[in-house]
Amino acid sequence: MATTTTDSGTEFQHITLGRHDYLAVLTLQRPDRLNALNREMGLELHAALDQLAGEFPETRVVIITGAGRGFCSGADVGDMPKRMASGGDRAVGTPDEGPSITMRLAPHLREIPQPIIAAVNGVAAGAGLGIALSCDIRIASESARFSSVFVKRSLVPDAGVSEILGALVGPGIAAEMAYTGRVYDAPWALQKGLVNRVVPADDMLAQAESLALEIAANPPLAVKATKALLNSHYPDLNQVIETEHRANEPVKGTSDQMEAIQAFLEKRDPKFTGR
Secondary structure (H helix, E strand, O other): OOOEEOOOOOEEOOEEEEEEOOEEEEEEOOHHHOOOEOHHHHHHHHHHHHHHHHOOOOOOEEEEEEOOOEEEOOEOHHHHHHHHHOOOOOOOOOOOOOOOOOOOHHHHHHHOOOOEEEEEOOEEEOHHHHHHHHOOEEEEEOOOEEEOHHHHHOOOOOOOHHHHHHHHHOHHHHHHHHHHOOEEEHHHHHHHOOOOEEEOHHHHHHHHHHHHHHHHOOOHHHHHHHHHHHHHOOOOHHHHHHHHHHHHHHHOOOHHHHHHHHHHHHOOOOOOOOO
C-alpha cells in the first residue's frame, strides 16, 4: 500500500488527509476491506485527529469519508482471531488497559474543536457506525447502509454506539438495531433521524464540502464553543466506552463469539449455543 505524506510531514498508510479553504477531508483508505478498521488505521486516525486539533483555526471543519464502496465496515473481522489471542490491542501478558484504540475514536472525534461531517458513501457498520454517529453531522449517499452489527459478532454495541444511537433515533429503534444487527438503507436512516440528508452518490462530497464551507465562514471561536456546548448536554463518551468495554467482557472469548467469527469468515450461517 502506498504511503501518503501530509503537509506537516506525517506519513499515513491507511488514511489520506487533504486540506483546502479552511477544510480538511479525511478519507479511510482500505477500500478492498470496505475500510474495515485494524490497529494501524486506528492509530493513524488518532494521530490525524491530534494533528487537526492543533491546526485550529486554520482548519475549521473536518469531513470524514471512505474510499471505494464503503464508509467503514467496522473492526476487521479477519484480524479478530489474532487480536483475541493476543488480548485485543494489548500485548500478551499485559493487564487490561480498558477500551480499545478503535473504541477511543468516539470521544476523540467529539473532543477536537472542529465540527465533523461524516460523508457516508457506503456501509457504516459496527465501529464504522460509531465513527459516523460521533460526528456532528451525517450526509449519506443513496447507497449508504447502516448496521449495529455487533450482536452478529457476539458483542455488545461499543465505540459510543450504545449511547449516541438512542439519543438520535430513540430507545425503541436503537433497541431494534442493536438486537437484530439488521442492515438499514439510507431512506430509512433519514426517516429515523440517523442522518441529516440523503443525496446522490456523485454529489455527496460536494454537498458535504458546501455545508462545511458555510460553517467555516462563521467565527471559528464561536463555532468551537457551540460544538463544546452541544456536546456538554450528552454523557461523557470516555465514560460511555468504559461501560461498553466492561459490558463486552462476559461475551468475549465465548464459544458463540468464536462461532460468529468463523461463520462470517467461512460465509455460512452460524449455530449459536449460548456458551
